[in-house]
Amino acid sequence: MALLRVEGLEKAFGGVMAVADLSFEVPEGSVYAVIGPNGAGKTTLFNMLSGVYTPTAGRIEFAGRRIDGLPPHRVARLGIARTFQNLQVFFNMTVLENVMVGCHLRGRTGLVAAALRLPRILREERQMRAWAEEALAFCGLEAYAGREAAALPYGILKRLEIARALAAQPRMLLMDEPAAGLNDTETLEMRGLIRRICERGVTVLLVEHNMGLVMEVSDTVLVLDYGRRLTEGSPEQVQNDPEVIAAYLGGEVEYAVS
The missing domain is CATH 3.40.50.300 (P-loop containing nucleotide triphosphate hydrolases)
Structure with missing residues (x-):
């Protein structure tokens, strides 16, 4: 099909x-x-x-x-998710934070709840962290989760983009x-x-x-x-x-x- x-x-x-x-x-x-x-x-x-x-x-x-x-x-x-020929990475964020960005489409809470830091926002953030960690593990990047993206070699950053895309399922x-x-x-x-x-x-x-x-x-x-x-x-x-x-x-x- x-x-x-x-x-x-x-x-x-x-x-x-x-x-x-x-x-x-x-x-x-x-x-x-x-x-x-x-x-x-x-x-x-x-x-x-x-x-x-x-x-x-x-x-x-x-x-x-x-x-x-x-x-x-x-x-x-x-x-439909995408990676790019030229790296599109948030270099001022950690590897885990970069991948968590890819989870936003799976989120259900709105701007007001986020601003007020309501309990459901905290639960959703924990869930997004778990999703991001799963994507990193799938791409063999779990050891880099806490590293700043700017400090990583090019080959790792290419896989980071893929992990971020996969985090959106x-x-x-x-x-x-x-x-x-x-x-x-x-x-x-x-x-x-x-x-x-x-x-x-x-x-x-x-x-x-x-x-x-x-x-x-x-x-x-x-x-x-x-x-x-x-x-x-x-x-x-x-x-x-x-x-x-x-x-x-x-x-x-x-x-x-x-």
């Missing part, structure tokens, strides 16, 4: 068509990768799926509900370049984490330039070229497609992850 359906999606910036007539479906419980050269429209696609951009044309359905045109907070509340996680800037050991850890996320029941939509990682973890790969769908298929089909090799892979697939 498709959790996400995209039909005839387009996004134009002035006279430039960043995404054109794009259609695809993401089955629930799968890892679906979107690849393509720089400027292919991958981040623009993510911005439309998460509500940052409103499509010029087309429709987006998530869990049977149309979401194109909804603001980001409503998209997030429906169950999404049905789908959009992962934008999770392996960018990681060394080989960190990339292997990221590969394992993506697999565990999928095994947990969260559908993953992945944008990634590391072809080894993509081919190892993905069930389906969609290839974009100049904002248009070039091909779609299994990792094996895509890596042997002559059009993909010519447009993106440069003649040969080189695995960065064994």
Whole structure:
């Protein structure tokens, strides 16, 4: 069953068509990768799926509900979380506090109750702390809970963003370049984490330039070229497609992850 359906999606910036007539479906419980050269429209696609951009044309359905045109907070509340290519971390907060921010969509108390520090607010804060600690443990970060984010290495911060997104209990996680800037050991850890996320029941939509990682973890790969769908298929089909090799892979697939 498709959790996400995209039909005839387009996004134009002035006279430039960043995404054109794009259609695809993401089955629930799968890892679906979107690849393509720089400027292919991958981040623009993510911005439309998460509500940052409103499509010029087309429709987006998530869990049977149309979401194109909804603001980001409503998209997030429906169950779509996201990480970013460039780190979006609160560096003046601890790791645990960063992840607790991701729990706010699961909260039920309002501004007045928070200002008055009513008992139910204190109970909810304890619950959010427990949810955040669970997300940190899942991502292997429990030892860093009390550390300031500003003092941590880049690879840890990448996992911190994922933990914060998972704390919201999404049905789908959009992962934008999770392996960018990681060394080989960190990339292997990221590969394992993506697999565990999928095994947990969260559908993953992945944008990634590391072809080894993509081919190892993905069930389906969609290839974009100049904002248009070039091909779609299994990792094996895509890596042997002559059009993909010519447009993106440069003649040969080189695995960065064994």
